Amino acid sequence: MDDTQRIVITGIGLTAPNGNNLLEFRKSLLECRSGVKHHEIRYMGKQVAGMCEFDEYKYQSKKLRRRGTRAGSISIYCANEAVSDAKLHWESVDKSMVGVFLGITEHGNVETEEEIYQMHQNQLDWKLWSPHHNPRTVSNSPAGEVTLNLNITGPHYTLGSACAGGNVGIIQGVQQLLLGEVDLALCGGISESSQTFGIFAAFAAQGALAHHEDPTLASRPLDKNRNGIAISEGGCIYVLERLSDAKKRGAKIYAEIKGYAINSDATDFVNPNSERQVQCMHKAIKRAGLNIHEIDLVNMHATGTGTGDVNEARAVREAFQDSDKTYVNFTKGHIGHCMGAAGSLELAGNIPSFEDGIIHPGMNCQDLDPECEIKNLVINEPKLVGNITYILNNSFGMLGINSALIVKKYSV
Amino acid sequence: MANVRQIVVDIISDIAPDEDVTNLDDSVSLREQLDLDSMDFLDIVMELRKRHKVEVPQEDYPKLATLESCVSYLTPKFVTA
Numbered sequence: 348m349d350d351t352q353r354i355v356i357t358g359i360g361l362t363a364p365n366g367n368n369l370l371e372f373r374k375s376l377l378e379c380r381s382g383v384k385h386h387e388i389r390y391m392g393k394q395v396a397g398m399c400e401f402d403e404y405k406y407q408s409k410k411l412r413r414r415g416t417r418a419g420s421i422s423i424y425c426a427n428e429a430v431s432d433a434k435l436h437w438e439s440v441d442k443s444m445v446g447v448f449l450g451i452t453e454h455g456n457v458e459t460e461e462e463i464y465q466m467h468q469n470q471l472d473w474k475l476w477s478p479h480h481n482p483r484t485v486s487n488s489p490a491g492e493v494t495l496n497l498n499i500t501g502p503h504y505t506l507g508s509a510c511a512g513g514n515v516g517i518i519q520g521v522q523q524l525l526l527g528e529v530d531l532a533l534c535g536g537i538s539e540s541s542q543t544f545g546i547f548a549a550f551a552a553q554g555a556l557a558h559h560e561d562p563t564l565a566s567r568p569l570d571k572n573r574n575g576i577a578i579s580e581g582g583c584i585y586v587l588e589r590l591s592d593a594k595k596r597g598a599k600i601y602a603e604i605k606g607y608a609i610n611s612d613a614t615d616f617v618n619p620n621s622e623r624q625v626q627c628m629h630k631a632i633k634r635a636g637l638n639i640h641e642i643d644l645v646n647m648h649a650t651g652t653g654t655g656d657v658n659e660a661r662a663v664r665e666a667f668q669d670s671d672k673t674y675v676n677f678t679k680g681h682i683g684h685c686m687g688a689a690g691s692l693e694l695a696g697n698i699p700s701f702e703d704g705i706i707h708p709g710m711n712c713q714d715l716d717p718e719c720e721i722k723n724l725v726i727n728e729p730k731l732v733g734n735i736t737y738i739l740n741n742s743f744g745m746l747g748i749n750s751a752l753i754v755k756k757y758s759v
Numbered sequence: 760m761a762n763v764r765q766i767v768v769d770i771i772s773d774i775a776p777d778e779d780v781t782n783l784d785d786s787v788s789l790r791e792q793l794d795l796d797s798m799d800f801l802d803i804v805m806e807l808r809k810r811h812k813v814e815v816p817q818e819d820y821p822k823l824a825t826l827e828s829c830v831s832y833l834t835p836k837f838v839t840a
Contacts, residue, residue, distance in 0.1 A: 409776035414798070465809075475809050478801045 350591035354521045355757060357598040358433025358586030359695050360425040364397030364579050364682045368428060372692075373699045376681055376707035377729050381563035383577045383683045389464070389544040395557055395565040396541045397579025397683035407496060416483050417539040417580070418454055419492030421688075425584040426493045426533050433586040433598060435531075437497070446529035447490040447503035448519040449584070450512025450536035452687035452744065454505065455484030456543040489537055501529050509744025510648070511609070512536040513583065513690025514752045518607045520587045530592060535691035537582035550576055553617070555652050557683070566683045567711035568649035569656050569719040569726070576650050577683030583691035601698050602754040605737070606635025612747025619655055624662035624749050628739060631751035635737070640670045642753070643735040644706055646693050648743045649677035650684050659741070660719040667722070674723045674732060680710030690742030694752065697738050701756040704733045763837055767829045770806045774799050785826040813837065 359369050364382025366372030375382070388394045403412055403420050406427040412420055426447070430437055462476055469475050482488065490503040502523070508515040513536030520534030540546050550556040557575040559565035566577035593600055608630035612620035632639060645663060649656050667673045678693040685692050700706055712726040740752045764785070771793070772780045778793045789795055800820060807813040813836045815823065822832040 410774070410778075410794075413774070413776070469809060472808070475805060477805065478798060 350594065351589050352525065353590035354524050354587055354604045355590050355593050356585050356601040356604070356698070356754070357588055357593050358429040358435070359583065359601060359698070360428025360430070360432060361581070361583040361692060361695055362399040362401040362421060362424055363581045363685065363692050364399055367399070367401040369695055369699070372696055373707070376678065376696045377705065379681065379708065379710045379727070381681055381710065383562050383566055383579065385562045388547050391544055391547055394547055395559065395562040395577045395683070397577060397581070397685065398541055399580055414479055415492050416488060417457060417542050418451070418489040418537055421537050421539060421580065421582040422449060422489040422493050422584065423496045425535070425537065425582040426497060429533060429584045429586045430497070435586070440531065442498055443500045444530040445499045445501045446520070446523050446532050447493045447499060448516050448523065448532060448534040449490045449505045450508050450514070450516030450687050450690065451486070451489065451505045452509050452512055452538055452540060453507070454486050454488060456545055457539055458483045460543050460545060493533065508748055508750070509746060510684065510686050510689055511742045511744040511748045511750040512538070512687030513692060513694070514607070514740060514742040514750035515609060515690070517585060517587070517604070517691060517694075517752060518609065518750070520585070521604050521607065524587060524589055530588065532587040533584050534587060535582070535584040536687045536689070537584070538686035538688045539580050540686040541578045541580040546578055550578065557651055564711055566651050566680050568647070568651045568677050568679050568709060569660065569716055570712045571714045571716045573651045573653070573656065573716070575652055577679070579683035579685045581682065581685035581688035581692050583688055583695050585691065600757040602701060603757050604752070605755045606631040606637070606753035607751065608634060609748065609750045612749065614747055617745055619658045619743060620747060621658040621662035621665070623747065624659060624741070624743065625666045627749040628662070628666040628741070628751045631739065631753050635753045637737065637753070639667050640672065642667070642670070642673050642737050642739045643732070644697060644700065644738045645673060645675045646697055646738065646740045647675060647677040648689070648741045649709070650679055656716070657718045659743070660721050663721050670722075674706050674725050674730065675721050676706055676725045677709040680712065690740060690750065690752070693742070694738070694740040694754065697740070698754065700735045700738070704731055704735060706730045706732055706735070763830045763833045764826055766811065767803070767826060767833070770803050770810070771795075774802045774806070783826055788824050789826065807833070811837065
């Protein structure tokens, strides 16, 4: 294939509850270090949650941090880290040909809750409602903050796609590059969901909020005793470019995007549909020109809910049948559910396996639910398997949005 | 009586935490001395209302231009607040 039609990853910037760059994050995943802790959540008290501890002022002034949002702050940190990691000479990059495409689960709840809270603290004085509320809550806001910070004049927007957001942001970046709309895409997913009480209260109302006296054990996908989702925040932004451009500037290439698919269940607001998940994975594999036996590793979405995990396990079993060399892992046991960031973060966590040949384990699955049994599931201990060439990354979300992304170890 | 100058400086230092507010010239426009824009002035108005129940109608915003004008405009409001 023509190098102008091949899209590669040349930079990764991330923050997760257990690491603020790829090296730290990967180390935590291999060593089974959790980022989930107890935090005080407004109105609800102590809850398990994953919060990020990156330096908010590394790339942003205190004033602009105050004016913007936590989602923007996460985005700015990740975007700058990605640009730096890609070793781009930023001053000479044509900013009008850079695009920012960020997947989000939701946006604006944090700011709206805060305004209402402040109004209640001040005798419902509506005139205290902040003039910043509109720019903070328009849905392009996190991507827009990145453009302001990095002086990018190409397109920017977010992609509202629930918890499939991380994959969807990357897919949008690929498509914009292939269309020739941009020469460089800063894309991925971000989430500040754990800063809002509403998401905790809603998952609690659904009976799907994880809890455990030891917060590091609260998120336990596929385990018989799992009790729900540990809500986390995070971000992961990639620098994507055409292989022809990456080669020209001698960039380090992490991986090549080979296939992707997004589809819809059209069955339920919340409950997943394993048949559509299978169709999504197969569509991505077909687009990549592969067969199921060529996929070396599948990262499950696996959130730790009762029905979600059973459905996805069924889908993965069905999608990969008797494939001997396809291993399966998941990431939310370590970091909880990073919502809009989940897809892109979890992909990043597995990308180093192209170099080290190790699959990081899914954490906290001490007593595997028989309904979640999958061939070649890697849990609790890392597994050295040698050569890994293709990774398929699942990310699903409410209202029945499914996404699957396939990346390949780079080879000429 | 409230130290109106200090009240305004405290608000500015919260709104623009990167700025040095220790050596401001009271007779010179705040915007000339600090990196403040129109949204920052809206924040100042908002904080005066939230913290001190002092209202500044839109037509009076220009009276917040310097620390000197802030003090002379706001002091009577603090007396009655």
